[in-house]
Amino acid sequence: MRLALIGVGNVGKAFIKLLAMKKNFLLLNNIELELCLVANSKGAVYSQFGIDCNNLIGELENGQLLENNIEFKKDVDVIDLIKACGIETVILATPTNKNNGEPGITYIKKFLSYGINVVTADKGPVLIDYHGLAEIAKRNKARLGIGCTTGGALPSINGGIIELAGSDVYKIEGVLNGTTNFILKEMEDKIVSYEEALKTAQLLGIAESNPTLDVEGFDTATKILILSNVIMKSNKKIEDISIQGITDITVEKIQKAKEEGKRYKLIGTAEKTGDDVNISVKLEKINFLSDFYNVEGKNKAVKYYSDTLGELTIVGGASGTIPAAASLLRDIINIYRNNNNEWY
Numbered sequence: 294m295r296l297a298l299i300g301v302g303n304v305g306k307a308f309i310k311l312l313a314m315k316k317n318f319l320l321l322n323n324i325e326l327e328l329c330l331v332a333n334s335k336g337a338v339y340s341q342f343g344i345d346c347n348n349l350i351g352e353l354e355n356g357q358l359l360e361n362n363i364e365f366k367k368d369v370d371v372i373d374l375i376k377a378c379g380i381e382t383v384i385l386a387t388p389t390n391k392n393n394g395e396p397g398i399t400y401i402k403k404f405l406s407y408g409i410n411v412v413t414a415d416k417g418p419v420l421i422d423y424h425g426l427a428e429i430a431k432r433n434k435a436r437l438g439i440g441c442t443t444g445g446a447l448p449s450i451n452g453g454i455i456e457l458a459g460s461d462v463y464k465i466e467g468v469l470n471g472t473t474n475f476i477l478k479e480m481e482d483k484i485v486s487y488e489e490a491l492k493t494a495q496l497l498g499i500a501e502s503n504p505t506l507d508v509e510g511f512d513t514a515t516k517i518l519i520l521s522n523v524i525m526k527s528n529k530k531i532e533d534i535s536i537q538g539i540t541d542i543t544v545e546k547i548q549k550a551k552e553e554g555k556r557y558k559l560i561g562t563a564e565k566t567g568d569d570v571n572i573s574v575k576l577e578k579i580n581f582l583s584d585f586y587n588v589e590g591k592n593k594a595v596k597y598y599s600d601t602l603g604e605l606t607i608v609g610g611a612s613g614t615i616p617a618a619a620s621l622l623r624d625i626i627n628i629y630r631n632n633n634n635e636w637y
């Protein structure tokens with residue numbers, strides 16, 4: 294399957310590195326993936342025979358810009374090039390824009406309308422118009438992979454869609470943002486300030502390019518909203534959610550909670566009430582009886598409540614650039630298997 298990658302920041306670079314690391318594994322498992330195009334906002338590197346990921350990641354990790362690669366073409370029309378050169382799946386790792394979903398939403402609509410699959414890390418387009426994008430994909434027999442948008446390595450979407458198929462999921466809760474969970478844990482264990490813990494999360498590459506999306510609760514809101522719209526078939530917008538972040542938390546509050554045997558967690562909740570769904574994001578003080586008490590550091594968790602398949606809690610999926618890239622690869626492999634009728 295011929296791939297193109299748009300966005301070469303923390304996640305994009307990790308994706309190139311992962312393809313280099315997994316080259317032999319993929320070959321041994323008969324999964325034929327070829328990265329033929331890598332683009333940023335200024336242009337693209339393209340090779341019809343496949344880009345050498347090992348070389349490219351070597352250059353990028355040495356601090357070289359994509360623009361300095363010998364094959365870089367400035368100001369090319371990336372959409373036209375991808376259409377013309379037989380790319381089957383595009384991986385989108387552009388920044389999340391919660392207001393209009395751009396630039397990702399324009400890319401996704403175009404590619405899906407050409408019948409090209411899209412696997413996205415960018416949450417903006419899915420947040421703004423999941424149902425519209427799913428419709429374009431269906432009409433054009435293309436696949437839209439969104440596993441990375443609701444917690445990366447945490448198998449949240451697949452858990453809800455595949456493992457709970459046929460049941461009515463009436464409530465979803467989750468610790469869905471690694472950055473804030475990591476900050477809260479650093480403040481508890483190392484008694485560092487909120488600002489210092491945030492800086493470490495940024496250095497780890499897990500915070501958003503605009504970290505207010507994490508600490509003000511928008512990233513958690515985005516993920517719980519996508520889970521609700523996909524799994525509960527709601528049609529909610531970010532404006533419908535009451536959102537609290539962690540910006541008011543202090544070391545003193547966290548230490549006091551610790552003395553009480555409690556911990557603060559930023560929890561997103563979506564719950565059916567009649568025909569409607571209520572969605573909120575709250576900083577909650579929980580005790581050891583909660584499934585989320587031991588979800589520590591960069592780890593995340595999601596809990597589903599269903600009528601016939603009971604309660605299901607999935608814990609893990611630590612935030613990180615390689616795990617995020619690996620969740621993109623997971624969706625790509627599942628599309629590849631589906632295309633080749635290779636299940637189990």
Ligand SMILES: NC(=O)C1=CN([C@@H]2O[C@H](COP(=O)(O)OP(=O)(O)OC[C@H]3O[C@@H](n4cnc5c(N)ncnc54)[C@H](OP(=O)(O)O)[C@@H]3O)[C@@H](O)[C@H]2O)C=CC1
Pocket residue numbers: 299300301302303304305332333334335386387388389396414415416417441442444445498499500501502612613614617
């Ligand atoms: N960091 C993580 O752990 C996770 C991140 N995500 C999501 O992944 C996405 C990428 O995150 P991250 O890698 O940290 O972001 P970065 O800001 O590090 O990288 C963004 C990349 O997108 C490129 N870009 C921006 N605008 C355009 C455009 N119009 N056309 C083509 N390329 C463009 C940038 O290019 P240029 O340098 O030229 O501007 C840059 O290469 C985000 O949406 C984030 O929410 C999802 C899961 C986990």
Ligand SMILES: N[C@@H](CC=O)C(=O)O
Pocket residue numbers: 442444445469470471472473499500501507512612
């Ligand atoms: N900023 C996000 C990255 C993945 O979605 C997080 O901290 O979880």
